[in-house]
Every structure is written in C-alpha cells, then in structure tokens.
Amino acid sequence: MKTFLKTFLMTLLSIILILGISLGTTYVIKPDLVKTWFGIEDTQTEEPTDDTEKPDDGNLGDVDIPLPGGDDGEIEVPIDPGEDEEPDEEPEIKVLDFTFSDGVLTGYTGSETEIVIPSSYSIDSEGNFIEGDDYTVTEIGDYVFNENKTIEKVVFPSTITSIGYFAFNNCENLQEVDFSQAQSLELIDYNAFSSNINLGAVNLPDSVTTINEYAFRDCQNVTSLTLPSSLIYIGDGAFEGFHYISNLDLPSDLQFIGDNAFQSIGWFADSSMSITLPASLNHLGNGVFSNGNIYAINVDESNSTYASVDGVVFSKDLTTLLVYPKGKLNSYVIPETVTAIGDYAFYSCDLTQITIPETVTSIGDYAFGGNGFENILIPSSVTSIGSNAFVNCISLKNITIPSNVTYIGETIFMYCSQLETITFESLTPSGELGENYTSALVAIYVPAEAVESYKTAEGWSQYADIIEAITEVSIGDEEIPGDDDIVEIG
Numbered sequence: 001m002k003t004f005l006k007t008f009l010m011t012l013l014s015i016i017l018i019l020g021i022s023l024g025t026t027y028v029i030k031p032d033l034v035k036t037w038f039g040i041e042d043t044q045t046e047e048p049t050d051d052t053e054k055p056d057d058g059n060l061g062d063v064d065i066p067l068p069g070g071d072d073g074e075i076e077v078p079i080d081p082g083e084d085e086e087p088d089e090e091p092e093i094k095v096l097d098f099t100f101s102d103g104v105l106t107g108y109t110g111s112e113t114e115i116v117i118p119s120s121y122s123i124d125s126e127g128n129f130i131e132g133d134d135y136t137v138t139e140i141g142d143y144v145f146n147e148n149k150t151i152e153k154v155v156f157p158s159t160i161t162s163i164g165y166f167a168f169n170n171c172e173n174l175q176e177v178d179f180s181q182a183q184s185l186e187l188i189d190y191n192a193f194s195s196n197i198n199l200g201a202v203n204l205p206d207s208v209t210t211i212n213e214y215a216f217r218d219c220q221n222v223t224s225l226t227l228p229s230s231l232i233y234i235g236d237g238a239f240e241g242f243h244y245i246s247n248l249d250l251p252s253d254l255q256f257i258g259d260n261a262f263q264s265i266g267w268f269a270d271s272s273m274s275i276t277l278p279a280s281l282n283h284l285g286n287g288v289f290s291n292g293n294i295y296a297i298n299v300d301e302s303n304s305t306y307a308s309v310d311g312v313v314f315s316k317d318l319t320t321l322l323v324y325p326k327g328k329l330n331s332y333v334i335p336e337t338v339t340a341i342g343d344y345a346f347y348s349c350d351l352t353q354i355t356i357p358e359t360v361t362s363i364g365d366y367a368f369g370g371n372g373f374e375n376i377l378i379p380s381s382v383t384s385i386g387s388n389a390f391v392n393c394i395s396l397k398n399i400t401i402p403s404n405v406t407y408i409g410e411t412i413f414m415y416c417s418q419l420e421t422i423t424f425e426s427l428t429p430s431g432e433l434g435e436n437y438t439s440a441l442v443a444i445y446v447p448a449e450a451v452e453s454y455k456t457a458e459g460w461s462q463y464a465d466i467i468e469a470i471t472e473v474s475i476g477d478e479e480i481p482g483d484d485d486i487v488e489i490g
Helices: 002-022 031-038 448-456 461-466
Strands: 098-101 104-108 114-116 120-123 129-136 153-155 176-178 201-203 224-226 273-277 294-299 306-309 312-315 320-323 331-333 353-355 375-377 398-401 421-424 443-446 467-469 472-475 478-481
Touching (some): 098 129, 375 398, 443 448, 443 461, 448 461, 448 467, 461 467
Parallel strands (some): 114 153, 153 176, 201 224, 273 294, 398 421, 443 467
Antiparallel strands (some): 098 104, 120 129, 294 306, 306 312, 312 320
C-alpha cells in the first residue's frame, strides 16, 4: 500500500510539473516543501552500507525522486506573469497640445512660451492626438494661434508647406519665428504674421514662392528682412510698416509686387536706402514704396516693363512716371516724355516745388498727396485728375484747375487745411468735389456763366455759399481782366 501511495504521489507531482512547464510558468519547489506536502517527518536513519539492503520504511526522504534543479534541490518552473511577477512598464505616450485634421494643424490648447510645431502625429484608440509618425503635418491652419498672448518663439518643421490666414496674427509677445528647418514652405497666406509688434527679424527659407496680402503688415519693430531667392509673388501691404529696415534686396526672380507692399519702409531707420527692381518684375503696384526712407529706386536694364532715370521709376517707354522716392530732392522737374503721372507717384515725398510739363494729360489717385508746396501750376493739357490727388497737402493755399479737365475724382483736396481758394475754369462741373475738410477755404471761383450750375450740381451744393464768378484769371505772370474790369473806350 505504501509503495502504491508513493508511486501515486510521484506521478501527481510529475503531472503538476509538466502542466506548469507547458503553461510557461516558473516557480520553485524546495525539498522541505515536498516533505510537508507528503506528511513526511525528518528522522535520523543509519547510513546503510553498500551491502545492506535499504529498508522500505515509507520515509520519502530515503526515496530517490528524480527532480530537476541541481544539488540544492530547488526546482525552477515558469510562473504565470499575471500572478507573481509585474510585467515591464509600457513607455508613456505623450498627448499633444495640438489638434489636427488630415495633416493640417487646426488648434492649440497649450500655454508654452516656445512652440515647436511637430512634423508628424498619431491618433490613439480614444481619439487623442499623440506623438507618432502615422500622419505628416503639412499645413498650419487658419487662425490657429490668432491673438495668442503667451507665445514668444515658434519653430517650424521641415514638412510644412503653407501657413494659413491669420495663423499668428497679433501675437503680442511673439519675438522669434524660426524657419531654418522649413525648407518645404511655399505659401504664407493673408495676415499670417500681421501686427506682431515685438517680432525682431523675418528670415524666410529658400522655398517660399508666395507671400500673400498683409502677411507681415505692421510688424513695426522688425530690423532684419531676408527675402528668399525662390520668391515670385508679394501681395498688397505684405511688409507695410517695416519702419526699421535699412536695407532691402529683392530676389532676382520676383515678378509681382502688390499695392503698398513696402509702404513706410525704413521710416525710422538711421539711413536712407536705394532699391533695385529685378529684370523679372512685371507688376509694380500703386504706392509700393510710398513714404519710405528711400533715396533712389533703380531698375535692372534688362527689365522689359520698367525703367529708371536718376533713381525715379517710369514705364519702359518713359511716358508714365510711377515712383518718385521720398528721400530724393524736394524739388523736381518732370521730364517732357511723361504723359501720365501714376497713382501715388509723388505721395508723401515732402516736395516743396514741382514742375509739370504741357505733355501731361492725366494725374492719378493720390499722385501729389502729402507734399509741402504752397502752389502748383497744372498745365492746360491735363484732362483728368484722380481721387485724393492733393490729399493732405497742408501747405497748399491756391490752385487752378484748367478748363480742359473733364474728370475730377472725389475729395481731391481732402485735409488741405491751408487751402484758401480754388479756381475751376471749366464751364461744366466735373465729378463731385465732395467733403474735403478744408477749413480755411473762403472761395471757389468758376466762370460767371457757370455759377448757378456749379451751385446746384451734385457734390458741389454744400459749397454754394462760397462759389463765386471769376473776376480775373492769371496765366503765368500776365493778368487777364474779368468782366468787371472791362473799360469802354469811346
């Protein structure tokens, strides 16, 4: 019976061990534990001699049980990791402070002062945006960081191709934008970085081809501007208000510069600058450099659209005067090749004297605005005068509009605060004079036979009380008597 019991227990122990190994578990069985399981006491027995038969007394300690484990009798069996051992910790996956949609960065929930835009991201099972490389970030969406008050620096990755509308507009503490890795960036869209008054430098990578309207407008304290060689298009007002720039190099492949793109450039710079328009340029907008601290604007001789003479920009055939730089002399004689004075051509140039030849037939919008002359002689060849042509000429006192002028734009004398008299020689009111806020104006002279038509014309009636008949007309230094001065000789 004892032999049967030992055999049964040994078989049972073997089954347990085999099952443990097959399940991939590991555990240790000590000899003392085996004795306890089988209820065997630890008794002293006489060591038998080689020729003495070992007694069959039921003492399991005298039974040779072939257990693995070596001399110490310990048995190692795989143990279920879910029971006694802790599994290795999973690496922490960071949830990002950004939101995305199909590779477009659409939102930001953080509050860091320095932002590094990720080049890629993944999405976990709960829909969180996490670190990973399942999706590539290619665009900064519209308004993402608009009016953010904490950002001081932003770093762009190599994967970005475009930056959207108002993306970083009016981030009042933004001081640095790092484009050094952004060698795939092609488009900077409308107002993307406008009104960042603490931004110190704009150095764009040699991949950008398009800078849209007002992209960096009113970044007033920028002291360094580097435009990329890849640049083709600069939109309206893109760099308007860069007051501290003292040097501007336009890329050789640039084709388009929009209206007022560099208005007031270098306003507070220590020195005046010269600028060269490249051969590739085929569109120069109105007022591009108006009010800028520039003494000369030259044009590459290979340019087929524009030309320059003594730092003044003309159409290629020299018939339209386009840009007179503010930093040039304060008196100028327009060449007789000119038939048209372009919009903003002399805007805010601080001129005290200007001579217009008889070849000129049209004067553009804002053409002479913001200048300092007291009088200006408009030749009889002129037939049209654009809106606000003499706006804010605060020293202008008297002016005569010749009879051949058939078109007058609105508010041509807006804010001419010293203007006392205007003489219109035409028999027919041209256009609408409108409200001009000319507080010193005391008289508008028109031909005697046209007084009533001027007083009742739309856009003129508010001046009815000061519209009077011409009593004398001056042509050069010669005075021609009016009707009241005719003396009958008999």
